[in-house]
Amino acid sequence: MLYLYSPEQQDHYHHLLQEALPDWSIACWPQEINAEAVTHVVAWKPPVNFFSRFSNLQVIFTLGAGVDKFLQRDDIPEHVTIIRLTDAGMAQQMTEYALYGLLHFQRKMDIYRSQQQNTVWQPQPTRLAKDTRVTILGLGHLGVHVAQTLAGLGYPVSGWSRHPRNIEHVRCVHGCDALGSLLQETDVLFSILPSTDETQHLLDAKHLALLPKDAALINAGRGTLLDEDALLNLLNQQHLRFVLLDVFASEPLPAAHPFWRHPAVMITPHVAADTIPEEAVAQIAANIQALASGHPVQGQVDRQRGY
Incomplete structure (x- = not known):
């Protein structure tokens, strides 16, 4: 299951993700779910301890290029792969x-x-x-x-x-x-x-x-x-x-x-480059397919380097 957290554009992202990944079960915050079923999360600025309940989490896709806030969290285990956007418009x-x-x-x-x-x-x-x-x-x-x-x-x-x-x-x-x-x-x-x-x-x-x-x-x-x-x-x-x-x-x-x-x-109020949802979802879907087939993905974060 893929779980989505993007309160400001949730409906739009959910529609795009479901369209791009028709074989996936996709749920949105704050929908009640079986947390153990969640293996992938798409999120931006989730609240404190958001990831703690997902015991089988494998991959986090961020809806932005910056990942410093994700790397500073203590609710993301070391084994979880974090993948950032590399362009998305x-x-x-x-x-x-x-x-x-x-x-x-x-x-x-x-x-x-x-x-x-x-x-x-x-x-x-x-x-x-x-x-x-x-x-x-x-x-x-x-x-x-x-x-x-x-x-x-x-x-x-x-x-x-x-x-x-x-x-x-x-x-x-x-x-x-x-x-x-x-x-x-x-x-x-x-x-x-x-x-x-x-x-x-x-x-x-x-x-x-x-x-x-x-x-x-x-x-x-x-x-x-x-x-x-x-x-x-x-x-x-x-x-x-x-x-x-x-x-x-x-x-x-x-x-x-x-x-x-x-x-x-x-x-300017942090607006130099906004994420374009359509392009972001296309990149996320491509990376999900790449992970499933064992191919390299774009934007995989090196925790040691910090990006």
């Missing part, structure tokens, strides 16, 4: 988000917005794509799509990851030792890194200060990557010109947080 959305922030900075829309508020008519010097160096932190499925798309638009793109990668038209570097020099050569830094022990506050005061003066930062990965106090200090020193933030250490972002009112910061 998110790659195109994430690319659009990155491109919006990049163009906002490159075409100086932040400056023009400030000028408008002060009734100033003052054209700024033109900056071309070829003169705007972009660095992508995180070269998973989404990061690769962003990097290749921006490179195709004429931007010089570099990508950083923990392990070596080879991506056409993208300069790839890896390892903590290479990060510092890369940041010094970056005009727009876009992060799509997951939350792991290694990425906690990776962008701290030391690393953020390596970005050139008047650079831009876009964070659509996880809020824990960023030392928010260090970022505020650099913004107040006018070291960075523009910041676009979609994720935060605490969500929703508290109303008293200074990011809300800072003139150099643009905030």
Whole structure:
């Protein structure tokens, strides 16, 4: 039996799953069931101890790309396989988000917005794509799509990851030792890194200060990557010109947080890339079939790496 927990879109997901998996018995929270019959769960943000009653649970499919909240739980046994979404319509959305922030900075829309508020008519010097160096932190499925798309638009793109990668038209570097020099050569830094022990506050005061003066930062990965106090200090020193933030250490972002009112910061409420139900279910169904036939699956989580 497959059990579904997605209160916000439960009926829609149930219909799609039943259509994609006609031979499966599929139940939805809070439907009463025989918990011992549940072997597979599809869920997003389930409550505390949700998984404890499923004694025969084998696989959890998450309805998102991030799995840090699942790995922090104590109700998921080590033997249970966790499979995250690798795209499900998110790659195109994430690319659009990155491109919006990049163009906002490159075409100086932040400056023009400030000028408008002060009734100033003052054209700024033109900056071309070829003169705007972009660095992508995180070269998973989404990061690769962003990097290749921006490179195709004429931007010089570099990508950083923990392990070596080879991506056409993208300069790839890896390892903590290479990060510092890369940041010094970056005009727009876009992060799509997951939350792991290694990425906690990776962008701290030391690393953020390596970005050139008047650079831009876009964070659509996880809020824990960023030392928010260090970022505020650099913004107040006018070291960075523009910041676009979609994720935060605490969500929703508290109303008293200074990011809300800072003139150099643009905030979105964790919407850079939403899961598209139809594509998510198609991926889940394909992975269920792959597991049944002993074939590799997309998105299987390595608990040691944290993604």
